[in-house]
Amino acid sequence: MSFLRLEGLVKRYGDFAAVDNVELSVEKGEFVSLLGPSGCGKTTTLHLIAGFEEPTQGRVIIDGKDMTDVKASQRGIGIVFQSYALFPHMPVAGNVSFGLEMRKVPREERKRRVMETLELVHLQDFAERFPRELSGGQRQRVALARALVIEPEVLLLDEPLSALDAKIREDMQIELRSIQQKVGTTTILVTHDQSEAMSMSDRVAVMNEGRLVQVGAPYDAYEFPEDLFVSNFLGKTNLLEGRVVARNGDKIKVQIGEAEMEARNANVALHDRVKVSVRPEKLHLTAPEDGALRGRVITRIFLGNHWVYQVQSPIGNLLVTQQNTGQKSAKEGEEVGVSWSVDGIRVLLGEMNNG
Amino acid sequence: MAEPTARRRLLPPYLLSSPALLLYFGFFMAPLGMTFLLSFNSFDFYQGIQPDFGFHNYLEVVTDEYFHEVFLRTFGISVAVTLLCAVLGTPEAYILHRMRNPWKSLFMLAILGPLLISVVVRTLGWALLIGDSGVINEALLGAGLIEEPIHLIFTTTGVIIALVHVLIPFMVLSVWASLQKLDPAVEQAGMSLGASQFTVLRRIVVPQVMPGVLSGCLIVFALTASAFATPAILGGRRLKVVATTAYDEYLNTLNWPLGASIAVLLLIANVIIIASYNKVIERKYAQAFK
Numbered sequence: 001m002s003f004l005r006l007e008g009l010v011k012r013y014g015d016f017a018a019v020d021n022v023e024l025s026v027e028k029g030e031f032v033s034l035l036g037p038s039g040c041g042k043t044t045t046l047h048l049i050a051g052f053e054e055p056t057q058g059r060v061i062i063d064g065k066d067m068t069d070v071k072a073s074q075r076g077i078g079i080v081f082q083s084y085a086l087f088p089h090m091p092v093a094g095n096v097s098f099g100l101e102m103r104k105v106p107r108e109e110r111k112r113r114v115m116e117t118l119e120l121v122h123l124q125d126f127a128e129r130f131p132r133e134l135s136g137g138q139r140q141r142v143a144l145a146r147a148l149v150i151e152p153e154v155l156l157l158d159e160p161l162s163a164l165d166a167k168i169r170e171d172m173q174i175e176l177r178s179i180q181q182k183v184g185t186t187t188i189l190v191t192h193d194q195s196e197a198m199s200m201s202d203r204v205a206v207m208n209e210g211r212l213v214q215v216g217a218p219y220d221a222y223e224f225p226e227d228l229f230v231s232n233f234l235g236k237t238n239l240l241e242g243r244v245v246a247r248n249g250d251k252i253k254v255q256i257g258e259a260e261m262e263a264r265n266a267n268v269a270l271h272d273r274v275k276v277s278v279r280p281e282k283l284h285l286t287a288p289e290d291g292a293l294r295g296r297v298i299t300r301i302f303l304g305n306h307w308v309y310q311v312q313s314p315i316g317n318l319l320v321t322q323q324n325t326g327q328k329s330a331k332e333g334e335e336v337g338v339s340w341s342v343d344g345i346r347v348l349l350g351e352m353n354n355g
Numbered sequence: 356m357a358e359p360t361a362r363r364r365l366l367p368p369y370l371l372s373s374p375a376l377l378l379y380f381g382f383f384m385a386p387l388g389m390t391f392l393l394s395f396n397s398f399d400f401y402q403g404i405q406p407d408f409g410f411h412n413y414l415e416v417v418t419d420e421y422f423h424e425v426f427l428r429t430f431g432i433s434v435a436v437t438l439l440c441a442v443l444g445t446p447e448a449y450i451l452h453r454m455r456n457p458w459k460s461l462f463m464l465a466i467l468g469p470l471l472i473s474v475v476v477r478t479l480g481w482a483l484l485i486g487d488s489g490v491i492n493e494a495l496l497g498a499g500l501i502e503e504p505i506h507l508i509f510t511t512t513g514v515i516i517a518l519v520h521v522l523i524p525f526m527v528l529s530v531w532a533s534l535q536k537l538d539p540a541v542e543q544a545g546m547s548l549g550a551s552q553f554t555v556l557r558r559i560v561v562p563q564v565m566p567g568v569l570s571g572c573l574i575v576f577a578l579t580a581s582a583f584a585t586p587a588i589l590g591g592r593r594l595k596v597v598a599t600t601a602y603d604e605y606l607n608t609l610n611w612p613l614g615a616s617i618a619v620l621l622l623i624a625n626v627i628i629i630a631s632y633n634k635v636i637e638r639k640y641a642q643a644f645k
Contacts, residue, residue: 052543072546079547085540089562098558099548150548 003028003186004049004154009058011044018044019055020210026188031180033189033197036207037233042190045207046156049188051075062153073102078147078185082159084139086131092118092142093127099150117149120179137168144176148183155180157189161196173199194234198222206230228348231277238283238318240276244268244347254347256315259293263345275348280321282344285309285330291337297330311338394615404611412616422600422617426624429596432511432586433579436518440575443519444526445568449560451527452534470524478588481517482508485589509591517585522578526571533567534560569636573629580625597621 002025011019019041026032034042047053049060051072059068067075078099087095093114100110118124121141131139140160147155160176161169177200180187191197197204198218205215206229214221214230225231232239242256247270254261254276261276268274288294295313307329309320318338322329330336394412397405416422451462469477484490485507492504507513537560545555561568583598590596595603597617604614 050543050547052546072543073549073551075547076549077547079544081540081544083538083540085538085544087541087544087559087563089565098545098550102549102554146544146548 002026003063005061006045006049007059007061009045009048009060010056011048011053012056017210019048022212024205024212024215026186028186029184030203031177031187031189031201033191033201033204034207035191035194035197035204038192040207041210042207043158046158046188046190049154050077050079050156076150076152077154077156078150078152079156080143080147080158080160082162084143086139086142086146088131091128091130092123092134095131095142096145096149099146103150113149117145120148120182121145136164137172140164140172144179148185152185155185155187157187159191160189162193176200198234206233225277225346225348228275231346231348236280236319238278238280240278240315242274242276244270244272244274246270252347259315261345262342263347264342265347268347268349272349277346277348278340278344280308280319282340283318283320284339285320285322286337286339288335288337291339293338295336295338297332297334297336300330300332311336313338390615391619393612394619396612398610398612412613413620415613416616416620425595425597425600428511429580432515432518432596433576435515436522436579437572437576439515439519440523440526441568441572444523444571445530445561445564447523448527448530448534451531466524466527469520474521474584475588477521478517478585481520482588485513485516508589509594511594514586514589514594517589518579518582521585522575525574525578529571529574530564530567533564537563566640573632577625577629581621
């Protein structure tokens with residue numbers, strides 16, 4: 001039995017379904033990300049779990065108890081808001097202690113737990129400061145401490161890192177993940193940042209237009225996207241249109257323009273119109289005569305640990321990345337060959353929802 | 356070389372602000388200064404204002420019990436009106452803040468609308484309502500709820516009621532402005548931590564809009580202490596406040612110097628109260644807000 005279950009959750013505003021039949025089971029201690037573009041219903045889903053909104057249909061079940069009709073203040077859920085929503089008129093210790101005061105925890109224990117939680121987020125020396133006097137990253141930690149101190153059954157993180165600058169964001173990702181693993185709280189993260197979702201969570205749940213499109217481990221969702229939206233949204237990909245021209249067991253041949261690509265797929269039939277998704281890192285640049293395709297480098301961008309090329313080829317412009325391992329890199333305008341292995345190719349049905 | 360350039364650079368700002376400065380000095384500072392000088396002159400029933408100098412007017416105000424009563428009444432009314440405005444205006448502003456359009460705009464208009472009407476007209480309206488044979492008393496008498504009219508007009512209560520009505524928009528606006536700065540997620544945060552709606556209001560919303568409430572109080576207090584039209588119309592001949600007393604000295608007794616000294620004392624008292632109030636507030640909120 002899962003710890004947190006969303007059963008057929010629907011939220012309608014007039015005719016518009018912000019959340020459309022969401023089914024999700026989260027195990028105790030698991031870290032799941034709700035990932036999707038803005039307006040996909042992920043924040044509404046979070047508000048339904050928190051109890052800030054009532055679902056039109058469906059149920060929210062936590063630890064076997066139906067929470068659908070329970071008030072937000074009675075659910076025992078910790079939330080970290082996008083804006084942090086700290087209480088500006090209280091010092092850090094007051095912010096963290098608030099939830100304990102509401103639970104009528106005795107003064108001495110309250111003090112002890114506040115300090116313990118502040119130590120957990122490395123803010124023990126800032127207890128007397130006011131939120132106004134803290135940096136963005138520190139406010140973020142206060143918000144986390146405030147949510148964790150009540151020992152919530154579920155921790156909800158609503159785009160918690162989006163207001164931080166890139167460097168601090170990366171540090172906080174690692175720290176958030178390690179804190180979550182230390183305290184073992186079941187956690188739902190809402191984010192539109194796919195790298196954030198993939199780096200922190202045990203599973204990602206990709207949402208689009210109010211629906212859950214795919215739920216799985218980050219690696220599986222990235223490597224085996226079930227539809228075009230997921231393959232496009234999780235990382236970068238080359239999407240090519242083609243038609244299945246030969247089939248032998250699970251081996252198929254797809255015609256794309258003048259070229260043919262081999263792939264493995266059991267779900268498509270002969271003559272199906274399909275989309276082929278190839279990740280940039282699954283393509284390799286070779287000498288012109290060694291590749292499966294010939295092409296010409298149009299642009300080249302150096303990003304430190306890797307290069308990104310745009311290669312003009314008979315099947316369209318391809319995005320190719322190459323690790324910076326010290327080898328010579330192709331210049332702009334240079335003739336190159338492009339090769340790949342059959343296992344790096346994903347074939348998806350063409351008429352699928354493309355977001 | 357450096358000096359002329361610096362002077363030339365200073366000239367445009369002074370030139371540009373000179374119309375406003377002239378207006379300010381001509382129509383505000385000069386009359387105020389003249390009132391101040393006038394308050395040291397003396398007055399003779401047969402010869403009018405004497406251009407001498409002395410503190411006798413102030414001495415008269417400070418020692419005469421009649422003036423004590425007037426000053427105390429004025430500040431009593433001011434405190435009562437300020438407290439009532441705070442108690443009524445803060446929830447009013449919060450409700451307004453939580454409303455959705457079109458109701459929000461409609462109620463905003465209802466609250467601000469009275470500001471578009473002259474205070475005199477509004478006060479006369481109150482006179483019609485609360486008079487001994489006014490709408491309220493007639494209705495209650497007609498319904499048999501009371502046997503004789505509730506005496507409100509020419510009483511402190513009547514003046515306070517009308518002043519609260521006149522001044523509450525200032526309180527609502529002031530609180531509303533600080534509610535606009537409130538992060539809506541803060542209330543959700545409070546609820547998620549286990550606070551009831553009431554606790555969220557008491558411990559999270561009210562403390563954050565307190566600066567708005569307090570500055571609203573300041574405006575309302577200052578305006579009540581110097582209010583003239585409402586106490587003059589609803590207070591009648593006997594219920595004097597400082598502003599109407601000064602008016603009487605000027606226009607009935609024609610003792611301008613005494614009237615001037617009353618006005619100056621009111622100004623000084625107001626400035627002292629407001630300045631010390633501000634200091635206390637600033638000290639209290641220096642750390643959390645800025």
